[in-house]
Amino acid sequence: MATLTYLQAISDGLREEMRADDRVLVLGEDVGAFGGAFKVTDGLQAEFGEDRVQDTPIAEAAIIGTSVGAALAGLRPVCEMQFSDFVACGFDQLVNVAGKMHYRTGLAVPMVVRLPTGGGFAGGPFHSQNPEAWFMHAPGLKIVAPSTPEDAKGLLIAAIRDPNPVCFLEHKHLYRRAKGEVPDGGYETPFTARTVREGDALSIVAYGAMVSAALDAADRLWDEDRVLVEVLDLRSLVPLDEDAILATVTRTNRVLIVDEANATCAAGAQVAALIADRAFGDLDAPVRRLAAPDVPIPFSPSLEAAVLPDPDRIVEVARELLAY
Amino acid sequence: MSTIDMKPTLRVGARRRPDAAATDDGASLTVADHRSLHEHLLMTRVVEERGVRLYKQGKIPGSFYDGRGQEATSVGAAFALGPDDVISSPLIRDLGAHLVRGTDLTELFRHYMGRENALSHGREGNIHFGDRRLGIVGPVSMLPDMMVVAVGLAMGFRIRGERRIALSFFGDGSTSRGDWHEAMNVAGLRREPVVFVCENNQLAYSTPTDRQFRVRPADRAAGYGVAAEVVDGNDVVAVFDAVGRARERALDGGGPTLIEAETMRMHGHGAHDDARYVDPELRAAWAARDPLDAHATIARAHGIDVEALRAEVEERVAVAVQAAAATPLPDPASATEGVFCVGEPAGLGRGAAPFSGFAATAQGTRTAAGPTATADPLTAQTRQAA
Structure with missing residues (x-):
């Protein structure tokens, strides 16, 4: 057990799962050398290399769509929207391609879309949204929203291991404010209340x-x-x-x-x-x-x-x- | 006064091989290959002719969309693929690609007719499907979304060091959307092993290419660092050769290629569309360049009995339609099943690769992941949890 912030717990979960499963890779804007806008992926590229921690162009449809393809190829992509607001630019790939794939074709799309959400810090109309309802209305997507560091790590690991596309809502207001004991190693938090x-x-x-x-x-x-x-x-x-x-x-x-x-x-x-x-x-x-x-x-x-x-x-x- | 040159981008197709009808400069093609190519061209046309009839008879629900006039592009492109390559995805004019990969005819007609079937269980639109067991990812209606997915598949292959490519079909209309740009940009940037086949069939529904874009798709490729080639899309051998070259380039680390196949959509957008907006002279010019007629000349020169082949194909289609018509509609209770995958994901299998050049690799490599050994793509283990 270590006392971690919510943000550190997400990083910890990601690192644990990348060490345990070489199919897991991370894609997103500025997630590599810079370590992410919020530093969730800090240090991951140094440990896992540029293929497994990819800096992408500013292209949300490409980030989500190539993650779908990578998932179909047998990998376990975890892609990051720098702010959840920008998922609107990749909405079609998530809703029409990823969400409907299994029902239509029998092909699973095991991928996670990390969505830093929420307001409370003067982010304004494009850096404060909570887009979960858009995706609740779209069949085939799972949606989780942790409130504590322990759940953040466990839900992220469970999301990565889930064979379906999962929207992982991580609240920016909690990143450094929420602190708590987090178990060591890999564990899954169930998708229950x-x-x-x-x-x-x-x-x-x-x-x-x-x-x-x-x-x-x-x-x-x-x-x-x-x-x-x-x-x-x-x-x-x-x-x-x-x-x-x-x-x-x-x-x-x-x-x-x-x-x-x-x-x-x-x-x-x-x-x-x-x-x-x-x-x-x-x-x-x-x-x-x-x-x-x-x-x-x-x-x-x-x-x-x-x-x-x-x-x-x-x-x-x-x-x-x-x-x- | 406008200073912009408004000349039409394309009309009757500029890129024709000299004496294409009389020669087969695809030197690697054997007589058996030509027989297979012609069989798949014929099968594509016969299945679609039957599909249109079944739709008009009320036996296919929804609407029906065919690719008459474009058969050589999908057949030629798929014929250049190895068994482990993945198509993401064939579009509504690309039945030929499904057939070359080995899609079962009876399942196909069951799917068209909304009957219980292994391809879709009746859940997918009638001309949208893909047999995952054969390495085909079914398309979506939002074009060209699946180009982006193909780039991701190719990325996966590259990261894992696998010698295989992803191929994506799309039309001239797709090149106006943002996903096209994002796919081209990322593929060129990362030099992913992907082949893009643009079927420039002159029309996006009713809108001709000169009202869609100023610069043709093949010319735009250079801006992304993507190799490009314009090919006569009605010449199955030329398409096969071009895709084969692009595939080799991708496998050798040379990155993506865009192949712009010039062709013509000879029917309406769908069976409901009489395409009165198409210039009759243009249509007549393309009718004179029918891809089946063009290849029949080559096939006959190789001693292939084209008429006998057609009769054989028609018989197989008739048998499949009969079996499909006798199949019940899906159980209504199954409408809410399968939204989520439960358990281990069922992945993409290997497709048929009838080109003789793949014979050495195809033989003896049908593993448990292959189409013949894999059960129903939507098996019980993947059904939605109650």
Whole structure:
């Protein structure tokens, strides 16, 4: 066990898996000599060489499309979008080529697309997005979104070993803020939800950076209101751990779902629909959602703070729900 | 006043071998090779003629798209490939490439007709398919996405030190999209062992090439550091030779080649399109250069009974259609299966490589990964978890 940041845990997972499996290779913009815009791939090219850690031209369709080809050739590519926003430039290769391949042809596409996501640091409209809902709507893609260093490493290794294309959402806000104990060696974290904190009054369902916001809110609700809030970390959006979601509703009968992404058709909307469909009778209050409004993520700190959910707003909506 | 020269890029095809109809300067081709080439040309045409009829009879759902007039390009290109090479991907005019690689006729008609079949289980559009067991990756409709995938396959082969190439077909229309540029750029940059076959068939649906681009695809290749060759796409021997040269270049570390095959789409974009927008004189000029007629002259000169071959091909097609028509539609319950791979991925197999030049390598190399030894491409182990 070592104490690592979320970013170090991702690097560690990548390095472990590259050492264990010579089919694993890394492709992306500035990932080689420079070590990546966020330094996730720092040192990998020196250890594994230029074929296994490839600096690519600025060409997202080529990065994703050649990864599909490499996967079909029997390799296990892990490609990086420098910021998840740029995956829009490779959308077609991911959605139409990678996602539909197995259903149409029986050919598997074992590849990982690393997507540094999220806002909170004045990145503006093109460096702050949470694009997961685009891909939840596209059959054939798995989507994971770790919230802790331990899960970041384990989910990345599981994603690399998975025989399907996996979108790996790594939240930039967590890169250096989230620290924790991370097991040594290679291990897989399952694509299931995890109850981070047990409670009986209310469940907050979240993923990625919103898990720590939910935990902060839960602490305050205990300190100030003596209310025990349960926090469920989805960890995987596709597949979605429906059993875990329904189980938390059964335990607390009140649910708040928090997305950092834009609200319409977000992951949280899918969770809300599931609960309405399968757990209506267990509810003591309407399902509430908190998400970014449907605007591009603005640059100025005052504007960005006005759209991203934070612990204050979570506490506010939680109190409304508890009072219902 | 415009100072830009608006002359048409291409019309009747500039690149014809002298006396192409009477000679076979593909010196490496044996009589058996010519017989095989002609058989595949005929098979391509007969299957598609039957496909159009089945569509008009309501027996093929959706629409139907054929490659009449372009048979020599897909047959000639695929004939130059070794068993371990991968096609990513044949397009809707490239049935000949599937047939040369050994795609089963009955499975093909089952697929066309939406019946249960080993190629697609009815999930893929009727002219979109690829038998992974034969080293073919099925195409997508977004062209030329599969060129980029072919570059990735070639990259994989190069990294592993394998002597094999990837080949991608695309049309003139594909050269306007960004993926074309990205594929050309990366392939040229890394000198990947890939061959790009551009079928310049004069039209992107109804839009002629002179309304698509100022500079022809072969001339643009130099800008990417990609070798290029213009070839008469209706001359199966010329296409075979050009792709063979490009393949050797790729295997020798010389990087990618773009082959621009000049040809003409003789039917509409699909069976629903009467192509009234095509100049009748242009169509007549190309009709006089029919690729089957051109090769029939060579085949006869080699003592091949072309008429007997056609009768044999028609019989095989009739038998396949009959078997396909007797096959049930897929089980509706299977519509939600197979989205995800579960377990070990099933990979690409080896294709047939009928060219006599590959006989030495093809014989005795049908391993467990080969098409004859591999089961259904969408086997139970790869079905979606419940």
